Amino acid sequence: SFLGLAGYYRRFIEEFSKLALPLTQLTCKGKAFVWDVHCENSFSELKKRLTTAPVLILPKSDELFVVYCDASKLGLGGVLMQDGKVVAYASRQLRIYEKNYPTHDLELAAVVFVLKIWRHYLYGSRFEVFSDHKSLKYLFDQKELNMRQRRWLELLKDYDFGLNYHPGKANVVADALSRKTLHMSALMVREFELLEQFRDLSLVCEWSPQSVKLGMLKIDSEFLKSIKEAQKVDVKFVDLLVASNQTEDSDFKVDDHGVLRFRGRICIPDDAEMKKMILEESHRSSLSIHPGATKMYHNLKKIFWWSGLKRDVAQFVYSCLVCQKSKIEHQKPAGNDAIWVIVDRLTKSAHFLPINISFPVAQLAEIYIKEIVRLHGVPSSIVSDRDPRFTSRFWKSLQEALGSKLRLSSAYHPQTDGQSERTIQSLEDLLRVCVLEQGGTWDSHLPLIEFTYNNSYHSSIGMTPFEALYGRRCRTPLCWFE
Structure with a gap:
């Protein structure tokens, strides 16, 4: 059969299981044989892929293998690569019972699937596995595992590999192998149906002589004005304001609002109350919720500048009673006993x-x-x-x-x-x-x-x-x- 012939070359065809899905469904028991546009597109695309030379490389035993895998509600997919080039593709549709798996188990099933497929490449050598499911990264540290996960874990322990997180947006190849694509032909059919419906509606466009008036409400920040006024009375900043107008190469510049900035950041005068207000807002407000010293410093240094900013942030955070009561040490112990x-x-x-x-x-x-x-x-x-x-x-x-x-x-x-x-x-x-x-x-x-x-x-x-x-x-x- 055509599917049998095409399936023989499936490891050379990207997203094979998704391309062959309409044809595979025709072979299901009790399903009527209806050859529609999806089947025709699937048949044509598979013929095209079979007659096009694949861009694959031969594996080298002395180079690191990299495996990208992904799972969806339609199937499992994976790509075996070396040095950024594809060695082989692998994909298959989900079995009936696998469609009930939770997301974590599906993603783990994708890892197990590709390891079984490419065992002859991966067994006995070090390699890296990337998945877009972040919790898999901590699989070997989890204490509570179900029986299925324990069984798969025994298989994974036979291999020497690192399990890494790869964002879904970057995991394009494996993601495509596990997800169904929407063809342009299907979009065109839907488009024609919508056009027919609009013709039947007999819509008429009417212009109304009434015009709509838009109002604009401008809000100015009083805080920025107070900084500007404080800069004018600060002795150090007065000299910098004068120097910034005379030299173009200075790191200190005056913006369109008359506020002095250091490399684009607002310069805060030596005013204890003003600094305290900034620190309070960036640490205790409802939009901040007590960040740590490092996060708070990096958030503030993008906007404000003053001498000793990092020291002031650290002292403020370490003196916060709420942080001292609620936050605990998350660093893993060194393991010394x-x-x-x-x-x-x-x-x-x-x-x-x-x-x-x-x-x-x-x-x-x-x-x-x-x-x-x-x-x-x-x-x-x-x-x-x-x-x-x-x-x-x-x-x-x-x-x-x-x-x-x-x-x-x-x-x-x-x-x-x-x-x-x-x-x-x-x-x-x-x-x-x-x-x-x-x-x-x-x-x-x-x-x-x-x-x-x-x-x-x-x-x-x-x-x-x-x-x-x-x-x-x-x-x-x-x-x-x-």
Whole structure:
């Protein structure tokens, strides 16, 4: 059949499933065979596509594959690309039960569909997937999934890819593959029908001698006038007003209303009440609803200018009680759940490094080189507990290559490394105080806790660890005059 022949070349024809839809519907069981203008257009367009050379490239295994996919209530579509050029198209109509899927599941079904179609291209290599459904970007972070989504998620985990959001307006190719297009022939048929209806109405145009008068109400901003008057009495702006009329290259210009502007932005005089009114309107009004400091600053700097605008905005937002009560920290935690304590046996100086308990030994070695070897050189010997990573072959080989002797403490006997155990007790006390008094995440306090510990007097050495290490006292805010 013609559909069978055309379907054999479907991966070379863009939006094949939509083009063949009128012909496919004729093959449905119990449907009358009616050859209309849509079927004729579909038949002609498919013949044209089959006799036209497609603009496709051969895939290269060493280049990144990019997949664009989209779903609609009519079908699923996708495009496989490399370096901005098309490798293959894929599309299919929705099955009966799929038409009841919610939008999220339909978009996910499009991703699963293209991965199955192009498995021989994508399996075992890194690639990027783009969809115009933004919630798919957070699919792997969702905790509540239905059974269908869980089943598809198991399939997706077989591939190494990034799931990205691509706005629908930019996702033109995949969007076209999943949506039905309206042909000009259909528009022309509808146009002729409307013309016939208008002929039957026998409409007559009449002109009325009465004219219509339009009134115009002009509203001037009193706020702009008050800024203009305040600029005239501000000593700094008076000089700028005079200079702007004398030089054309100046960044300060006077507009048609007589208001001084800096690179197109209105210059606000050094008037505390005027600045407060602007900040109040841009933060607490019904059209603003308490934006953050960054958003508020970028909104204001497009319109107004004064010296210290960013500082004033930050202070205003941070002093807003409503923001302090209602807004929470949205930043994702760093994921640290342990502290790596490293103490110098001679000077008693310590380093407190935040880590995750699941870090592999290779990552610990990288931190060790960056934080310890970089600052102090290679130690002659190391005493550590019997953590599996410190007893691993990799860690032993690393210390052997660096020339450090590795000594392990006795099992179930922490007194072997009593110095480190005592340091951990002090660390726990300092950390508890910081979290109770200042709040925030515990790992953000570690740098200051390390500073405090290394600048505290130790009776065993008769000085602070900083003095023992560097031979001088550390400058602090208490001794800034020395």
